[in-house]
Structures are given as C-alpha cells and as structure tokens.
Amino acid sequence: MGKMVFLCDGDRCIECNACVTACKNENEVPWGINRRRVVTLNDGQPGEKSLSVACMHCSDAPCVNVCPTNVIYHTDDGVVLHNKDGCIGCGYCFYACPFGAPQYPQSGNFGSRGKMDKCTFCNGGPEETFSAAEVQKYGRNRLAEGKLPLCAEMCSTKALLAGDADEVSAIYRQRVVERGFDSGAYGLSQGLGRKA
Amino acid sequence: MRNPAASLLAAAVAVVALLGLWLSGPAAAQDVRPPAGAAASGEAARPLDPALPQAMQYPPVADQWQAINDGTRGFVNIPDKKAGRLIQTQGMEWLAWRNDELRRYGAYAIAGMLIALSGFFAVKGRIKVEGGLSGRLIQRFKPHEIIGHWLTAGSFLVLALTGLWLLFGRPLLLPVLGPDAFAVTAEIGKYMHNFGGFVFMAGLAYIFVMWVRHNLWDRYDLNWILKGGGLFAAHSHPPADKFNFGQKTVFWMVILLGGALSVTGLTLLMPFWFVDEIELMQFAQIIHAGLGIGMFALMLAHIYIGSVGMEHAANAMRSGWVDVNWARDHHSVWVDKYEAEGGEERQGPATPPAAGTAPPAHPQAAE
Numbered sequence: 001m002g003k004m005v006f007l008c009d010g011d012r013c014i015e016c017n018a019c020v021t022a023c024k025n026e027n028e029v030p031w032g033i034n035r036r037r038v039v040t041l042n043d044g045q046p047g048e049k050s051l052s053v054a055c056m057h058c059s060d061a062p063c064v065n066v067c068p069t070n071v072i073y074h075t076d077d078g079v080v081l082h083n084k085d086g087c088i089g090c091g092y093c094f095y096a097c098p099f100g101a102p103q104y105p106q107s108g109n110f111g112s113r114g115k116m117d118k119c120t121f122c123n124g125g126p127e128e129t130f131s132a133a134e135v136q137k138y139g140r141n142r143l144a145e146g147k148l149p150l151c152a153e154m155c156s157t158k159a160l161l162a163g164d165a166d167e168v169s170a171i172y173r174q175r176v177v178e179r180g181f182d183s184g185a186y187g188l189s190q191g192l193g194r195k196a
Numbered sequence: 197m198r199n200p201a202a203s204l205l206a207a208a209v210a211v212v213a214l215l216g217l218w219l220s221g222p223a224a225a226q227d228v229r230p231p232a233g234a235a236a237s238g239e240a241a242r243p244l245d246p247a248l249p250q251a252m253q254y255p256p257v258a259d260q261w262q263a264i265n266d267g268t269r270g271f272v273n274i275p276d277k278k279a280g281r282l283i284q285t286q287g288m289e290w291l292a293w294r295n296d297e298l299r300r301y302g303a304y305a306i307a308g309m310l311i312a313l314s315g316f317f318a319v320k321g322r323i324k325v326e327g328g329l330s331g332r333l334i335q336r337f338k339p340h341e342i343i344g345h346w347l348t349a350g351s352f353l354v355l356a357l358t359g360l361w362l363l364f365g366r367p368l369l370l371p372v373l374g375p376d377a378f379a380v381t382a383e384i385g386k387y388m389h390n391f392g393g394f395v396f397m398a399g400l401a402y403i404f405v406m407w408v409r410h411n412l413w414d415r416y417d418l419n420w421i422l423k424g425g426g427l428f429a430a431h432s433h434p435p436a437d438k439f440n441f442g443q444k445t446v447f448w449m450v451i452l453l454g455g456a457l458s459v460t461g462l463t464l465l466m467p468f469w470f471v472d473e474i475e476l477m478q479f480a481q482i483i484h485a486g487l488g489i490g491m492f493a494l495m496l497a498h499i500y501i502g503s504v505g506m507e508h509a510a511n512a513m514r515s516g517w518v519d520v521n522w523a524r525d526h527h528s529v530w531v532d533k534y535e536a537e538g539g540e541e542r543q544g545p546a547t548p549p550a551a552g553t554a555p556p557a558h559p560q561a562a563e
Contacts, residue, residue, distance in 0.1 A: 017273055034274045039282050041260060043271035049260070051270075053282060062291050068362045069379045070370055086379035088386045090362065091467060092294070095478045096287045100279060104467075113467065 002164035003059070003078035004121055004143075006152065007172055008052045011179075012159030015040050015050035019151035019160055023054070026122070026150045027139025033103045035119040036151050052151070052160050055080060055101035055119035063093035063102060077143065078165075079121040084137050089113035121162070122149040278468070290478035298482065299363060302489035309493040313500045323506040326431060329519040331546030334534055336523065337516040344406055345513055348399030348450070354392045356492040358385035363485060393461050400454045407447060410438045416529060417441040435528045446498050453491040460484035517542055 015038050023029065023036045036054035057080045064072045064080065071086035072093060091113050093102040104113035124141030127134035134141060142150060152162030161168045260268065269280040337345070361369070361382065370378045419434050420441040426432035434440075439447065463470050463480040471477060502509050508522040520541075523531045 015273075020274070032275075034276070034279065037272050037274055037279045039270035039272055039280055041264075041268065041270040051282065062288060066291050066295065068366050069382050070366050070375065071379065083375075086375060086382075088379070088383045090386060091464070091477075092481075095474065095481060096291045098283050098285055098287055100281065100284070100474075 002166075004057055004123075004163065005078075005165045005168055006054065006056060006121075006149075007161045007168050009159040009161070009172065009175065010049050010051055012157045013038065013050040013052055014157055014159070016156060019052050019155060022150045022154050023119070026142075027120070028135070029139065030105045030117060032105060033117050035101075035103075035117065052155075053099055053101075054151070055097075055121070056099055057119075057121055062096035062098070066092045066096045068092060075123065077121075077123070079123045079143070081120055081123060081125055081138075082116060082118070083126045084115045084117075085126075087115040089115055093118075119149075122147070278472070278474075281474075284474050286475050286478060290482065293482050294485070298485050298489070299367075302360075302363065302485070305489055305493040306496070309496045313497060313505075317500075317505065322504065325508050325519065325522045326433075326525055326549075327521050328547040328549040329508065329545060330521045331544050332520040333517040333542040333544040334520050334523060334531070334539055335516055335542075336512045336518045336527075339516065341406060342513055342516050344399060344402040348396060348403055348454075351392045351395040351399055352454075352491075352495065354388055355396055356488065356495070358389040358392070359485065359488050360492070361385045362389075363489075390465055393458070393465065396454065397458045400451065400458065403447075404451055407439070411444045411447045413444075417444070433525045433528070436526065437529045437533075438527060440526065446494070449491070449494055453487050453494075456487050457484060457491065460487070517544065519544060 017038050020034055020036050020038060024034065027035065029035055036052060038050055038052045040048060040050045042048045057078060059074075059078065061072070061074070061080050063082075064074065067082075068090055069086045069088055071083040073081060073083075075081055089104055091104065093116060094100070094104070101118045102116045103118065104116055106114065120138050122140055122142035124130075124134045124144065125138030127137060129141055129144045140150075142148065147153065149162045152160045155161075161171060264282045265285055267281055267284055270282065272280045362385065365378060365382055369381075373381065414437055416434070416436050417440075420436055423429070423432060423434045425440065425442050426434050460480040460483050463477065464484060467477065471480070502513065508519055511522075512518050520531060523534075
C-alpha cells in the first residue's frame, strides 16, 4: 500500500505556472478556483525561489478532522478526497488547512461559498470511476488510468514530483547527493521538521 | 493546445528561455567579476565543483522555512493574492478550539443551564399569580411589539438549533441519520442559518428601537436588585415599571450578544469582505460560536420563566393582554401608570386564589 505525496523541489521550480494551467485544463476546474498555485518568494530579488503548492494530502489531515458533515476522507493510496454531495460550503476545511487548498466557487447566497473544490491528486472522487459525474464534479481520474497527476507529469524541470512517498523521497535524496546540497523541498522537510 | 507535441515544444522553449534568464540574471546583478571557475565552466564534462555555481549560492529555501511557517507571503500570478501565503499554522489551533473547547464548554453551558432550571423548578415550583386571576385584562404589549419579539425569538431559535446542528451534528446526529440524510439536513440548516441571520438582525434592530427607552436604569431597579427580584422571600414582589431589572438584563444581553453575533456572522457569511487575514476569519468563527452557545443558554432561562416557570407570563407575548393581578405582582408601577392613564380593559377568565397563597395584599408602588 503506497502513500501518495507531492514534492516541490524549491531549487528547480522556475515559476512557469504550467502545473497551474495543466491542472485547470485537465480537470476543467471551475472559474475562480486554482487547485494548484505557484508562490514566488523574494520575487524579482536575487535568490528568488518558487514553490508549487496544492493540497498536500496530509496523513493527519485537519480538513478530514474538522468537516461537520464528514465528507472528506483518505483513499487506500493516502489521497485526500471529498464528496461534494455532502459538502455544505461552511468553509471550515479552509480555516483548518495550513496550505489554503480548499476553495469555493462563489455560487451561494451573497457571493458566499458553494461546494468545496480542491486538488484530487488527479484521482477523481467518490462517483463511479470514469463516469461523467466524476469528471464533471472532480475532474479526471488519472490514477485509475495508471498515470500520475498531470501537474507533476508535465513539470518541465521536474521540480514537482508526485507518486509514492518512498519513490519520491528516493529521487529527491539522489538529487541532493548529486548536487551536494539540500534545498529543503516543499513536502519532505516540512513534514519531517528537518532543518537543512 | 490539444496537440501534445505542440504543447511540449512550447513548454520546452519557455523553459529554456526562463532557465537562461534565471541562471544569468541574478549572478550578473550580484557580481561583475567573473566567477572563480569561469574558465572551466565552458568545458562540457567538468566534474562537479565542490564550490557551487554562483547562481546557486543564494540561501536555499530550507533557510526560509521558519518564515514560511510564520506566514510569509510570496507573489502569485493568479487573481487571488491571498493565495500568496504558503502556510498558515493557526488553523491547527482553531481546529482544536472548535472541535474540543467549543464542544465541551458549549455542552457544559447548555447542560448546566438545564440542570439549574430543573433544580429551580423542583425547589421553587411554578410561580403563581397571587390572589388568582381577577378576570380584568390590561394590554401589556401591542401587536407590533409581539411581532417584534417573535421575529427575533423565532429566528434566534432557528439560528441556535441550526448552529448547534453544525457543531454537534457530526458526533451526535451523523451516526443516527446516516451520511446522506445528515448532509441534506445540514445543507438546509446552513441556508436557514444564512438567511435567518438577516431576519434576526431585523428583529434585533426593531426591538432595540421599540424597547430601549423602557430598559434604561430607573429608580426602582436598585430596590429590585437588593431584594433579588423577590426571589428569596415568599409573596415578595418589588415594584417595577414596564420592565423589571431582570428583564432589562435580558434585553441588554440580547442586544449586546446579538450585535456581536451579527458582526461576526456577517464576517463569516461574506468571507474576506470585511477582513483580510484568515486568522480573523478563524477568530470570528470561535467568537460567533462561543457567544451563540452562551446566548442560547441564557435564552433557555428566558424561555423557562416565560413559560413553565411562571403562571400567566406567556399571555403577555401571546395576546398581549394580561390579568391585572399578574401585572400587579410583577409590574406594579406600570399598572398604576396604565390605570392613571385610563387604559383600556377587557374581560378574561377568573380563577379563585390558589390554596395556601396569601390573599391579594399588594404593597402600593410608592412603598
């Protein structure tokens, strides 16, 4: 049984935003929502760093813990998914999430929240796999096709890695050895509390 | 861009261009001298230099983790500039407050109030009208006052119950109703809560304008407080005007708590309209839920004394017409003023004095 993770190598990301675009296109993400975003630190300064962020599919996910209707859950692969049918748009998962992953279309009254939308690790949702309802509500189910999330698959510098935690960390470990320094990637160092 | 080959090519071109900028730009800006390994850098199969290329000698991202954990913002291309914040850690504290403290102390407050009211009822019983009902009715509340009261009260009960549904639903109701039925009730509850809030705010504003002049401090209040509202002595009814000090306390609690609930509720209903920081949204949620439960517990006492706790009290908010004997017990000054003004009277049911109660012996309002 694997544990699916994302890892963004902070010394490789070039802020091309292709992951953002790929995600929006592949999953037909609703207007106004970006399941993935690229944040650039010290933008325009020497030493500028960029990181691509989405749902980190936490093992002990605060959103799963807080959801009043209990519709957010872990799959067997460790992917955090949610059932939009039970979502009431209360916004609590957004308050709890450290990464700002849950987002809401402005479809409710007074421009308030519709049903929550977030990164699915390209793993669809609780609807029947490959069904039209699944695509419409959650986007593509690439994991069921034996593929990885498109954002990571098409990352031009391979800064963004997705896959089983053991394989991703092995790749990153090899990178650190090869280049002789550890940049502290978004995902591993954060989760392990490791200082470079 | 449906053609994968074309998109790959475009991406490759973009990456090469960006990489070139990224590698050369900062280095050139930092240091005009050629780097130490410049002569060797042109060679194809150079062994890995222990001294890193100049372009990579900036502090690695790892050094910035502490700042990122503290909420450092970066630049984002997407319209939502708040997304520039990589991490907010206070959500975990909010989660603990919302899931543990709010549920625990909220349950304590409601259970404690129910136990206290049950104990009070067991000891004191139902407060009777001294001397029974006379059959003479006088008008305590006009129809518009009754409407204002029930507009506020009805919407508050809907808000309180739907709010409690959201806070306690997952541990208490979800296992009973099942996920689908519970989600439907929760969604209906959310809409009732969102729209009901505006009814509540309208009612709140209405009762404030209508009753505030009756709820200011007057010369009977100190005496009423000293006698504890007549709670500790049999057949003791300190004089009071239209509202006694206990009712004034309820009024100001409703206005203040209701006002705070309105402000925090609007903040939650319209995310990021009034506040910029997610911490303030979390703060608003805790305040809103905490005050809401507290107000619900207080209102349980108000509901008790207006219904089972006191004979005839509910008539004041049912028809607005109350028996003059009941009114003399609790609002003797107001009755005197009413009769002095020659207020209208109606006929109502009369009952003999309850067995064991003293005959009607009302102290005059002038003490």
